[in-house]
Amino acid sequence: MKIEAIDLFYIALPEIRRAADSSQDSLVVRIRADNGLIGWGECDGSPLGNLAAYVMPMSHQNIINLNEALLGETVDSPDDVVRLRAKAGRYGLDVQQIDHAVAGADVALWDLVGKYVGEPVYRLLGYENSYPKLPYSSVLFGETPEETRRIATRIRDDGYSAAKFGWSPMGEGTLEDDVALVAAARDGLGPGPQLMVDAGVIWGSDDAAAFERAERFAEFEVTWLEEPLLPDEVDAYRRLTDRRPSVAIAAGEGCDFYRAADDLMVNGGIDYIQIDVARIGGITVADRICRRAQELDVTYVNHNYKSHLTVAASIHVFAGIEKFRLFEYPDGESPLIRGLTAPTGIFVNSDGLVEAPDVPGLGVEVSVEAIRKFLRTVRIEIDGKVLHETPVI
Amino acid sequence: MKIEAIDLFYIALPEIRRAADSSQDSLVVRIRADNGLIGWGECDGSPLGNLAAYVMPMSHQNIINLNEALLGETVDSPDDVVRLRAKAGRYGLDVQQIDHAVAGADVALWDLVGKYVGEPVYRLLGYENSYPKLPYSSVLFGETPEETRRIATRIRDDGYSAAKFGWSPMGEGTLEDDVALVAAARDGLGPGPQLMVDAGVIWGSDDAAAFERAERFAEFEVTWLEEPLLPDEVDAYRRLTDRRPSVAIAAGEGCDFYRAADDLMVNGGIDYIQIDVARIGGITVADRICRRAQELDVTYVNHNYKSHLTVAASIHVFAGIEKFRLFEYPDGESPLIRGLTAPTGIFVNSDGLVEAPDVPGLGVEVSVEAIRKFLRTVRIEIDGKVLHETPVI
Numbered sequence: 188m189k190i191e192a193i194d195l196f197y198i199a200l201p202e203i204r205r206a207a208d209s210s211q212d213s214l215v216v217r218i219r220a221d222n223g224l225i226g227w228g229e230c231d232g233s234p235l236g237n238l239a240a241y242v243m244p245m246s247h248q249n250i251i252n253l254n255e256a257l258l259g260e261t262v263d264s265p266d267d268v269v270r271l272r273a274k275a276g277r278y279g280l281d282v283q284q285i286d287h288a289v290a291g292a293d294v295a296l297w298d299l300v301g302k303y304v305g306e307p308v309y310r311l312l313g314y315e316n317s318y319p320k321l322p323y324s325s326v327l328f329g330e331t332p333e334e335t336r337r338i339a340t341r342i343r344d345d346g347y348s349a350a351k352f353g354w355s356p357m358g359e360g361t362l363e364d365d366v367a368l369v370a371a372a373r374d375g376l377g378p379g380p381q382l383m384v385d386a387g388v389i390w391g392s393d394d395a396a397a398f399e400r401a402e403r404f405a406e407f408e409v410t411w412l413e414e415p416l417l418p419d420e421v422d423a424y425r426r427l428t429d430r431r432p433s434v435a436i437a438a439g440e441g442c443d444f445y446r447a448a449d450d451l452m453v454n455g456g457i458d459y460i461q462i463d464v465a466r467i468g469g470i471t472v473a474d475r476i477c478r479r480a481q482e483l484d485v486t487y488v489n490h491n492y493k494s495h496l497t498v499a500a501s502i503h504v505f506a507g508i509e510k511f512r513l514f515e516y517p518d519g520e521s522p523l524i525r526g527l528t529a530p531t532g533i534f535v536n537s538d539g540l541v542e543a544p545d546v547p548g549l550g551v552e553v554s555v556e557a558i559r560k561f562l563r564t565v566r567i568e569i570d571g572k573v574l575h576e577t578p579v580i
Numbered sequence: 581m582k583i584e585a586i587d588l589f590y591i592a593l594p595e596i597r598r599a600a601d602s603s604q605d606s607l608v609v610r611i612r613a614d615n616g617l618i619g620w621g622e623c624d625g626s627p628l629g630n631l632a633a634y635v636m637p638m639s640h641q642n643i644i645n646l647n648e649a650l651l652g653e654t655v656d657s658p659d660d661v662v663r664l665r666a667k668a669g670r671y672g673l674d675v676q677q678i679d680h681a682v683a684g685a686d687v688a689l690w691d692l693v694g695k696y697v698g699e700p701v702y703r704l705l706g707y708e709n710s711y712p713k714l715p716y717s718s719v720l721f722g723e724t725p726e727e728t729r730r731i732a733t734r735i736r737d738d739g740y741s742a743a744k745f746g747w748s749p750m751g752e753g754t755l756e757d758d759v760a761l762v763a764a765a766r767d768g769l770g771p772g773p774q775l776m777v778d779a780g781v782i783w784g785s786d787d788a789a790a791f792e793r794a795e796r797f798a799e800f801e802v803t804w805l806e807e808p809l810l811p812d813e814v815d816a817y818r819r820l821t822d823r824r825p826s827v828a829i830a831a832g833e834g835c836d837f838y839r840a841a842d843d844l845m846v847n848g849g850i851d852y853i854q855i856d857v858a859r860i861g862g863i864t865v866a867d868r869i870c871r872r873a874q875e876l877d878v879t880y881v882n883h884n885y886k887s888h889l890t891v892a893a894s895i896h897v898f899a900g901i902e903k904f905r906l907f908e909y910p911d912g913e914s915p916l917i918r919g920l921t922a923p924t925g926i927f928v929n930s931d932g933l934v935e936a937p938d939v940p941g942l943g944v945e946v947s948v949e950a951i952r953k954f955l956r957t958v959r960i961e962i963d964g965k966v967l968h969e970t971p972v973i
Contacts, residue, residue, distance in 0.1 A: 197962075205641045209674070212639050233643050235636040235960075235967075236629065236677050243628040246605050248598045250626050280781070281602070283836050283859075284629050284677040388673070419839040443676050446812040450843055466676075567628075568959040569590075574628075 188220040188303060190260050193253070193292065194578045195241055197234040198561035200521060207327060207354040207387060209492045210521035214238055215558060216291030218299055220262070226299030227553045229496045229527075231465035232287035238565060240279065240288030242575040249280035253292060263303065265311045268296045272471040286443040286468040293469020294500045294549070301548035307503065308550075309543050312474055314507020319540035322516035323349035323383060325492060328357055332371035339375025342518070348539050349513065350376060353385025353413070358396075366403050373407040381513075383437070385413040392420040394427040401432035410513075411437040411459050418442065421455045428456030437461055440490040444468060448476045452485045461515070463490040464504060465497045473504045481508065492517045494527035499549040502533055506543035514541055523561065529554050555580055581613040581696060583653050586646070586685065587971045588634055590627040591954035593914060600720060600747040600780060602885045603914035607631055608951060609684030611692055613655070619692030620946045622889045622920075624858035625680035631958060633672065633681030635968040642673035646685060656696065658704045661689045665864040679836040679861040686862020687893045687942070694941035700896065701943075702936050705867050707900020712933035715909035716742035716776060718885060721750055725764035732768025735911070741932050742906065743769055746778025746806070751789075759796050766800040774906070776830070778806040785813040787820040794825035803906075804830040804852050811835065817848030830854055833883040837861060841869045845878045854908070856883040857897060858890045866897045874901065885910045887920035892942040895926055899936035907934055916954065922947045948973055 199212035214234040218226045230237040241253045256278040260271055272293050279285035301308045309317050324347045329335035335352065342350045352372045357365055373382055384404060390396040397415035404412060412434045416423045418441025428436055437459035442448040443466055452460055460480050464473045480487040488511070489501035498517070505511045516535070517524050525532055528551040533541050544550025564577040592605035607627040611619045623630040634646045649671040653664055665686050672678035694701045702710050717740045722728035728745065735743045745765045750758055766775055777797060783789040790808035797805060805827045809816045811834025821829055830852035835841040836859055845853055853873050857866045873880040881904070882894035891910070898904045909928070910917050918925055921944040926934050937943025957970040 199637070199639075203638050203640070205638065205644075207642060208640050209643075212637075231674070233632065233636045233639055233675055233677075235962075236632045236675060239626065239629045239632045243626045244592070244605075245596050245598065246592075246626055247596070247601050249600060249602075251598075280834075281624070281859075282626055282629060282677075283680045284626075284675075287676045419837055421839055421843070441673075444812055446814055446840075446843070450814070450839070450847075454843075454847065466674075563962050564964070566959075566961040569628075569956050571957070 188222045188224065188263060190218060190257050190262060191221045192219040193241065193257060194219070195238050196558050196577065196580065197238060197563045197565050198523065198558055199563050200523065200561065208519060208521065210517060210519050210524045213493055213523060214291060215553065216295050218292065218295040220299060224299055224302050226295035226302065226548065227496055228291035228294030228298065228500070229465055229493055230287055230291035231463055231493060235565070236284050237288040237291065238575065240282055240284045242567065244569065250282055251278040253279065253289060257292060262296055262300060265300060268293065268300055269471055271296060272469065287466050290465045290467065290469040293471050294464065297470045298548040305547045307543060307545055308470065308548060309503045309506040312503065312507065317506035317543040317545070318509040319542045320502065320514035321349055321512050321539070322514045322535055322541045323347065323351050323381065324518040325351045325515050326518055327354050328352045328368055330356060332367045335368050336371040336375040339372045343376050343380060346539055347380060349381035351383035351385055351515070354387035357384070357386050358389030362399060362403065365400055369404050369407050369409065381410045382407060383410050383413060386415045388414050388417045390415050391417050392423040394423045397427050398430050398432050401434040405433035409434045411435040413437040413461065414440065418447070421450055424451065424455030424457060435459060437488070442467060445472055445475055449479060452480065452483050457485065459486045459488050461488045461490040464500045465491065465493060470500055470504055477505050477508065487511045488513050489515050491515055494523055495525060495532035495551050496528055496549070496553060498533045499544070499551045502541065502543045503549065516541065527553060527557050529557060581615045581617065581654070581656060583611060583650050583655060584614045585612040586634065586650060587612070588631050589951050589970065589973065590631060590956045590958050591916065591951055592627070592956050593916065593954065601912060601914065603910060603912050603917045606886055606916060607684060608946065609688050611685065611688040613692060617692055617695050619688035619695065619941065620889055621684035621687030621691065621893070622858055622886055623680055623684035624856055624886060628958070629677050630681040630684065631968065633675055633677045635960065637962065643675055644671040646672065646682060650685060655689055655693060658693060661686065661693055662864055664689060665862065680859050683858045683860065683862040686864050687857065690863045691941040698940045700936060700938055701863065701941060702896045702899040705896065705900065710899035710936040710938070711902040712935045713895065713907035714742055714905050715907045715928055715934045716740065716744050716774065717911040718744045718908050719911055720747050721745045721761055723749060725760045728761055729764040729768040732765045736769050736773060739932055740773060742774035744776035744778055744908070747780035750777070750779050751782030755792060755796065758793055762797050762800050762802065774803045775800060776803050776806060779808045781807050781810045783808050784810050785816040787816045790820050791823050791825050794827040798826035802827045804828040806830040806854065807833065811840070814843055814848045817844065817850060821849030828852060830881070835860060838865055838868055842872060845873065845876050850878065852879045852881050854881045854883040857893045858884065858886060863893055863897055870898050870901065880904045881906050882908050884908055887916055888918060888925035888944050889921055889942070889946060891926045892937070892944045895934065895936045896942065909934065920946060920950050922950060
């Protein structure tokens with residue numbers, strides 16, 4: 188089949204809050220083939236910035252937009268998706284945003300090819316079986332220990348066996364304030380569930396501050412301390428992991444391309460690599476990192492805090508690896524998390540686990556009504572001529 | 581002084597050719613302070629993509645645009661520039677394009693502060709003296725050895741003592757075709773001038789192909805072989821440099837942030853690190869890499885193929901380091917190279933050298949007429965409301 192159209196939909200909540208909550212907007216990518224089949228994907232990052240990478244005028248041979256790279260191309264097999272991903276990378280060699288932007292198209296192409304050949308994406312990646320994952324509820328800390336405890340209690344009552352608390356106010360007060368937040372989370376969850384802490388890069392390059400927290404958090408049986416340092420600070424990660432902290436170290440959501448993840452694993456010495464398929468250039472690159480993690484004995488975990496379109500894309504990447512068992516499951520209030528693919532989604536079953544759908548493609552469908560409801564129309568003109576206009580849906 | 585306005589100008593030649601020539605367009609950034617002073621900078625990369633990073637709607641606390649990060653801020657000193665660069669990075673933590681985009685503002689702020697305190701930028705960076713650099717004419721290979729020889733002869737006749745030839749058709753034919761191109765370049769230059777070869781990432785991750793070329797090119801006294809491999813392929817660089825090829829290895833233009841450059845130097849084992857100040861987030865980050873290169877005994881060289889605004893920004897970064905002597909000097913036909921700052925520029929003196937201007941700021945002024953002549957007006961609307969419109973100049 189041939190790629191006939193790439194439709195870009197910028198969706199957003201009516202009001203965007205200044206919180207570490209990336210489920211407030213999205214760029215949804217729809218790829219239509221000439222045989223009528225449709226694939227869907229989604230980009231993390233700025234919707235307008237990602238959209239620009241699809242439509243920007245050519246600057247030179249290494250800055251050519253994604254529409255130009257992909258429209259009219261033939262795509263019948265996984266090999267074609269890999270070939271087109273590489274082509275898009277060459278056309279966008281000097282486009283920094285390329286990885287966030289192409290992620291949506293790459294995911295949509297895997298979805299499309301899965302539907303075309305009648306296989307779920309994890310099979311296209313070469314895995315015979317898919318294994319259930321343990322979803323962890325991914326939430327922000329409350330503003331106080333009390334609020335954090337209430338959130339943890341709700342998560343326990345919802346039946347989760349694992350939860351991650353992240354970002355503000357972690358690291359903004361004293362060491363004892365940080366400990367109180369983690370203690371409250373554990374208290375609310377009770378002794379059973381796994382607990383993870385996401386520090387949201389708050390200690391920058393200060394590995395000593397991160398180490399001190401890891402040691403203090405250990406008594407609350409914390410599975411990992413996530414992103415204590417900035418993604419750029421690989422040497423600081425190495426100093427931290429060389430001291431063998433009592434809590435495992437996780438990072439990787441800040442990685443936008445393969446080498447950044449490999450660098451963190453090999454030179455940063457982290458224990459868990461957390462890859463956002465909607466940032467790192469799609470399933471093609473996430474799959475390469477997942478295989479590399481196995482070689483290095485690092486545990487692969489998805490990162491995602493967008494819709495169930497990305498939840499689905501995330502799970503297919505490592506569905507085939509039984510030992511990679513934890514799964515980040517966005518558990519916020521935004522209607523874009525569960526609403527974009529309503530009524531389908533990757534839901535927690537009665538055993539408390541999630542599984543890749545055993546149907547062709549990603550296994551979730553996008554709700555056209557949801558896109559209409561949250562759509563922001565975009566119009567870009569250059570020298571008075573229309574470069575891009577949101578398509579009718 | 582306070583930052584009162586950030587004006588963005590997308591300039592481009594009337595016709596953009598599909599060649600590895602990044603001097604065909606630009607995003608020029610003008611920062612105006614409340615005391616009437618003006619600073620200028622320029623971004624490499626897609627002008628529309630970079631512009632988006634200045635005006636994109638907020639997505640969440642880690643995707644906030646550059647205007648929001650910078651407008652109204654106080655900037656009186658180098659410390660303020662460093663502080664604002666860090667703030668812009670935090671606001672744009674999840675904006676992949678942030679480094680290319682903020683480069684223009686960072687350069688403009690150094691220019692502005694230099695004018696404010698009455699010092700050239702290299703002094704603001706802590707250097708007492710500035711040392712002249714040997715400019716190498718940076719050109720593309722001709723389509724054939726004959727055309728390459730003619731270009732080389734012209735460069736020699738223009739009085740250059742060094743030249744770099746790059747990109748297509750290097751690597752697209754046989755090994756012998758590649759050797760013939762380099763032989764022709766040396767033949768045209770004659771025996772005196774330094775000769776560099778830029779392979780334009782053509783061998784991907786194939787370090788054996790790169791090694792074979794390095795060995796064959798050595799007889800033509802090639803100073804370095806540049807970017808034989810993709811920026812992502814740091815392990816392949818290490819395999820290549822571990823074999824100690826007869827020609828030094830250079831790379832770095834593909835680095836968008838500090839760690840990428842540090843990774844290539846430390847783990848890739850390269851001999852020359854080539855930093856584009858208009859891509860890597862500006863003078864602030866380039867300066868950090870220049871200091872790191874000294875620690876690691878790697879030679880710092882600028883990369884640039886835009887206007888003399890970026891030529892000026894580039895030279896201030898390492899003007900103070902005598903031993904870093906080579907300077908990439910864009911030598912193409914585009915009127916945007918010399919025309920943007922006409923009549924000022926960093927010109928080759930009678931000794932064949934270039935120097936950082938000893939006047940406040942960057943030392944070049946942007947021609948408003950040139951901007952008017954090449955301006956592309958941009959208008960972005962979201963939900964029918966104007967998000968951005970090119971300002972009147």
